[in-house]
Each structure stands twice: as C-alpha cells, then as structure tokens.
Amino acid sequence: MNRSLAKKYRLIDLFSGAGGFTLGFTDSRYGGGFQSILALDNDKAALESYAANFGRHGILANIEDWLGTKPKIPLSDVVIGGLPCQGFSLLNKKRQGDSRRSLWQPFMQVVESTQASIFVIENVSEFLRSKECNESKELAERIGFKTACAILNSADYGVPQIRRRGFIIGWKQKASLSPCFPPLPTHSNLPLLSNLPNWLTVRDAIGDLPEPEGTEIRKIPPPLDLHFGRNPTAISLARYQAVPPGGNRFDLQKNAPELTPDCWIKKTSGGTDLFGRLWWDKPSVTIRTEFFKPEKGRYLHPEKHRPITHREAARLMGFPDDFRFIGSKSEIAKQIGNAVPPPLAGAIARTIRVMLDSFEKERDECLLFRS
Incomplete structure (x- = not known):
C-alpha cells in the first residue's frame, strides 16, 4: 500500500x-x-x-x-x-x-x-x-x-x-x-x-421524524434526544396557525393583523424570512444560533404549527444523528448554528x-x- x-x-x-x-x-x-x-x-x-x-x-x-x-x-x-x-x-x-x-x-x-x-x-x-x-x-x-x-x-x-x-x-x-x-x-x-444529484431538501433531511415530545433534552438514543418542542403561548400558536405553507410575516399581517407586532406593520419592506415557514422541497435557509425563534427567520416547520427542533436543525446542518451535543438547550443551539x-x-x-x-x-x- x-x-x-x-x-x-x-x-x-x-x-x-x-x-x-x-x-x-x-x-x-x-x-x-x-x-x-x-x-x-x-x-x-x-x-x-x-x-x-x-x-x-x-x-x-x-x-x-x-x-x-x-x-x-x-x-x-x-x-x-x-x-x-x-x-x-x-x-x-x-x-x-x-x-x-x-x-x-x-x-x-x-x-x-x-x-x-x-x-x-x-x-x-x-x-x-x-x-x-x-x-x-x-x-x-x-x-x-x-x-x-x-x-x-x-x-x-x-x-x-x-x-x-x-x-x-x-x-x-x-x-x-x-x-x-x-x-x-x-x-x-x-x-x-x-x-x-439534486440539492437535498428539507424533506430529505427531516421528513422521517415523528412529532417531537416534551420540551427538554431527553436521555434517550438519538435522533429523538434533541427532538423536543416548546411551550408556545396562545398568541404564539395563533400566529403560527396564521402562516400558510411557504408564508412569512406578511401573511401573518394579512391573515391576522391583530396578532402582528406593530413594529412589523410599520416596517413594510425587508425581512421576508421573518416568521416564515421552510419549504419541504427546497433546502433550508441558513440555520443560525436562534433557529428555535421564528421571529428571527424562516424557522417554522413546513406544515406543523411550531418552530423546528434542535434535531431538525442539526440535520439541516448536515450533522449525523450519532454526533453528540453536550450542554443546555441554548448552548447546543449555538453550537449547531455556528458550525x-x-x-x-x-x-x-x-x-x-x-x-x-x-x-x-x-x-x-x-x-x-x-x-
């Protein structure tokens, strides 16, 4: 050799x-x-x-x-x-x-x-x-x-x-x-x-994952260890429901103006990804460190009324499920988004x-x- x-x-x-x-x-x-x-x-x-x-x-x-x-x-x-x-x-x-x-x-x-x-x-x-x-x-x-x-x-x-x-x-x-x-x-x-081959899509990466369980990191084998949700307020959930597939904050403003923050209503241009949904059949937008906050970008699930989970974000970054992340929820999110x-x-x-x-x-x- x-x-x-x-x-x-x-x-x-x-x-x-x-x-x-x-x-x-x-x-x-x-x-x-x-x-x-x-x-x-x-x-x-x-x-x-x-x-x-x-x-x-x-x-x-x-x-x-x-x-x-x-x-x-x-x-x-x-x-x-x-x-x-x-x-x-x-x-x-x-x-x-x-x-x-x-x-x-x-x-x-x-x-x-x-x-x-x-x-x-x-x-x-x-x-x-x-x-x-x-x-x-x-x-x-x-x-x-x-x-x-x-x-x-x-x-x-x-x-x-x-x-x-x-x-x-x-x-x-x-x-x-x-x-x-x-x-x-x-x-x-x-x-x-x-x-x-075609670009890999959001569906390719996360389409096989079940609904997340709980709101905390779980001591179980991956991928479900980091596949947890959040506890949205009633107004947050109503906002998620007002955004259609592929939509964003402008759809929220059109469909539920009473739920739209005043600062978004006054800002009539820019920020088209804010409070947006990912598309199933396209790659994700850039994953940043606060992907769990839809007000920070296009981080809503393509069809579910929730932001993406930590496991979904890790997959969208190309990490394999067997890669081990250590830390709190916010610390791990930072590690994923900065990688x-x-x-x-x-x-x-x-x-x-x-x-x-x-x-x-x-x-x-x-x-x-x-x-």
Whole structure:
C-alpha cells in the first residue's frame, strides 16, 4: 500500500466550536484521512461536545490569551478555523469596531508556529471583501504560502441548506501542486444540466421524524434526544396557525393583523424570512444560533404549527444523528448554528488530502533520488 494512503494527517482546529469542521476532516463519511490533535475554543459547552466526539485534547481559552502563555504548539499538517463571524456579519451594525475582526492574526501565528503545510479559514462571505482578508493573504504570502479564496454554498456539497460562506485556503509555496479549489460540487439545483444529484431538501433531511415530545433534552438514543418542542403561548400558536405553507410575516399581517407586532406593520419592506415557514422541497435557509425563534427567520416547520427542533436543525446542518451535543438547550443551539456543515468541510478535506498525498509523493521521490 502507498504509505500516504495509510497516513492520518495531523489537524488543528481553532475556534472549533462543537467540531463540525473537524468532523468533515476526520470522518470517512465526509472526507476522512485526518487526525485531530488539538482544538481551541472559548465556549466550555462546545468543547465538551468536541471532547465527546473527538477526545479530550481541546483547550478552553481565548486564542490571544493562550498564545500569551507561550504554549508548546504541536506540529501539524493542517490548521483550520471558522473565525467568529460577528465582526463581519451584516447583522452586526457595529461590526467596523468589533475586535473579532482581527482574530485572523493569532490564527496565522499558530499556522506559522505549527509548521503546517496548509491552512483553511472560514467566515461569512463578507469577510472576503474586507481589508482584513487582504491583510491575512499578504501575511500568508510573507510566511511562505500561496492562497485562493471562494464563496461556497453548502447546498452544492450535500447539505440540505442554503448557506454561503467565504473560505481562504493557503498552501506552502514550495509545493508544485495547486489545489482544486473551490472543490467540485457534488449536488446541483440544475441536475439535468450538471449530471449531479439534486440539492437535498428539507424533506430529505427531516421528513422521517415523528412529532417531537416534551420540551427538554431527553436521555434517550438519538435522533429523538434533541427532538423536543416548546411551550408556545396562545398568541404564539395563533400566529403560527396564521402562516400558510411557504408564508412569512406578511401573511401573518394579512391573515391576522391583530396578532402582528406593530413594529412589523410599520416596517413594510425587508425581512421576508421573518416568521416564515421552510419549504419541504427546497433546502433550508441558513440555520443560525436562534433557529428555535421564528421571529428571527424562516424557522417554522413546513406544515406543523411550531418552530423546528434542535434535531431538525442539526440535520439541516448536515450533522449525523450519532454526533453528540453536550450542554443546555441554548448552548447546543449555538453550537449547531455556528458550525461548519460537515459535508461541506468534507469536500474541502478531500481536496486537501489530494494535495498532502502529492506532497508526500514528491518528498519520497526526492529522497529516493538522493539515495
């Protein structure tokens, strides 16, 4: 067997959250071929989830504080990180003064320290249009990396969700092989033209789940452990019932104006997803951290009079049912909404695996020539 095919490449995940990015790199269902050796996050519950799925090698800390202790960082092949998106999100009206916009700097410090051959940064698509993105690429070039950028839609890679995110991949300039980046899609919204399977839909992801039971996390096997509901007030339930399939807050205003908040009535444009229902036969909208609140987006079930459950949200993010989430209801919701969808991560991992195998082959041939 080729030695590179049996090798597990060393992976560091910064701003790891619960580990959606790591799962795509380490699980053979998605990409595989990588071994997680270190994770870092400042969310205690998220790191508990990470430990439950990948082992206890996570560090609970802010990255700047951790680097300030001058830690001994292990050597790695790849460093990945979903940098906090709030500093670049259009939802953050004060984003220009947000200190989280500079977290690419300690990320690159780790990349350099660990002597990685490749790094990957994920963030909202607005990041790629920022000066911070340009600065990070300039620094990467100074320390010996070439870079490529792309905005990827998770639906193109087998995730039942429209989620567009920006990615930077960097690889050592000494390598002769450039990456196939962005990765070739595995799914399409034009299957007849592309010869690819159609985008996965909400029905594909959650259509087999029964009605949720209770309002708390249950100590039973997945998927029903996280498949719990809420206790809506009478007015909330009446609002849900006023929204037809595919509808949103404008339907609520039309069908039940007496139930519509004044602020929505006065705001006659924008926010078409607020209090909206998902469509059975389309991918989900972007799942955020408060998906259990329909006033935050199109998070009502396609036909039931309720928001989606935690299990439904996890499936819409592409998490398998056997992935373990640890924490309170709100902590787990945050972990789900902040994750990099594992199938999308896996598509990137497969590209990187090809590159690293090529690096190994080049090195072996060079050593053979010298001998």
